[in-house]
Amino acid sequence: xxxxxxxxxxxxxxxxxxxxxxxxQQEFYKRFENYDYILIYxxxxxxxxxxxxxxxxENYDYIxxxxxxPVIGWLSHKKGxxxxxxxxxxxxxxxxxxxxxxxxxxxxxxxxxxNPWIQKLWFIQAILTGQxxxxxxxxxxxxxxxxxxxxxxxxxxxxxxxxxxxxxxxxLKFGFERYPEKxxxxxxxxxxxxxxxxxxxxxxxxxxFILKKK
Numbered sequence: 001x002x003x004x005x006x007x008x009x010x011x012x013x014x015x016x017x018x019x020x021x022x023x024x025q026q027e028f029y030k031r032f033e034n035y036d037y038i039l040i041y042x043x044x045x046x047x048x049x050x051x052x053x054x055x056x057x058e059n060y061d062y063i064x065x066x067x068x069x070p071v072i073g074w075l076s077h078k079k080g081x082x083x084x085x086x087x088x089x090x091x092x093x094x095x096x097x098x099x100x101x102x103x104x105x106x107x108x109x110x111x112x113x114x115n116p117w118i119q120k121l122w123f124i125q126a127i128l129t130g131q132x133x134x135x136x137x138x139x140x141x142x143x144x145x146x147x148x149x150x151x152x153x154x155x156x157x158x159x160x161x162x163x164x165x166x167x168x169x170x171x172l173k174f175g176f177e178r179y180p181e182k183x184x185x186x187x188x189x190x191x192x193x194x195x196x197x198x199x200x201x202x203x204x205x206x207x208x209f210i211l212k213k214k
Contacts, residue, residue, distance in 0.1 A: 006031050017116065020148040023088065024141040026106070029098045036096070042089040046210070047194040055092055055174060055193065062152045063166035064091035065175035065183075065196050072146055075123075076154040078133040084171040085153025090196035092174070093152065097163055102141050104159040110138040119145035135159070180205045 012022040022028050023040075032038050037056050041047075055063060064086030067073065073085055113119060123145055126136035135158055137144065144151040157163045166174065176183040177196045184190075184205075191209065198206045 016147075020144075021142040023148040024102075024144060024151055026099060026102045029095050029102065032095050033099070036094065038093045038095055040088055040091045040093065041194075042196065044197050044199060045090045045194055046198055046206075048191045048209070049193065051193040052092075058166075058170065059094075059164070060092065060166045060170070061094045061097040061164045062091065062156065063171055063174050064088055064149060064153070065177035065192070066166075066168050066171035067153075068179065068182075070150075072150055073154055075127055075132050076150075084166050084168045086149065086166075086171050086175070087177045087196050088147070088149030088152065090175050090177075090194055091149065091152075097160070098152075098156075101156045101159050101163060105137070105141045105155075108135065108138055109140055112139055112143060116145060119143050177201060 008022060012018045039052065066084045066086045123132065126132040137155065141151065153165055157165060172183055172187045173192055175192045175194050175196060178201050180202050195206065
């Protein structure tokens with residue numbers, strides 16, 4: 001199969017905020033409507049085995065290396081903490097589900113702001129009024145005030161009950177990010193499909209696996 005390239009405005013890659021905005025827009029996912037899944041594979045990702053087809057067949061709408069009790073998760077999730085959620089730098093996303101969620105989000109638009117401080121103020125207001133664990137945004141998806149993976153992990157299931165974020169156990173099998181030693185023990189001393197930010201989080205732990213001879 002011949003490789004194809006999709007190009008987006010360079011402004012989306014000038015800052016983390018621009019990148020987050022891109023991954024919260026319908027335009028991005030519509031470019032891949034002919035595919036079932038998108039694998040986000042940033043440059044600080046390593047993959048250890050051929051498991052991509054396996055994870056596609058698991059039928060999750062979003063799966064990524066899991067977080068450990070994130071504060072935003074506690075503030076945003078109706079049960080205190082989400083089942084998992086995870087870093088979007090290495091993530092598998094179902095295209096059709098993403099488009100359905102974004103359509104529902106943008107249908108409910110009542111306010112909009114390009115000001116990041118106002119966006120965060122909306123979240124603080126939602127916390128103070130007890131709305132943060134409900135549909136508090138009422139704004140375009142790209143007005144989400146935190147990293148885009150927080151939206152897909154925490155907010156998307158509020159708009160579509162069938163939206164399936166991977167549970168913690170499966171997310172660990174998919175990938176590690178922070179606390180790799182802890183993740184390794186929790187995953188029965190097995191390597192995951194891949195790792196995100198391996199050099200940032202305990203490079204010493206990963207070197208033996210990277211340098212290991214076949």
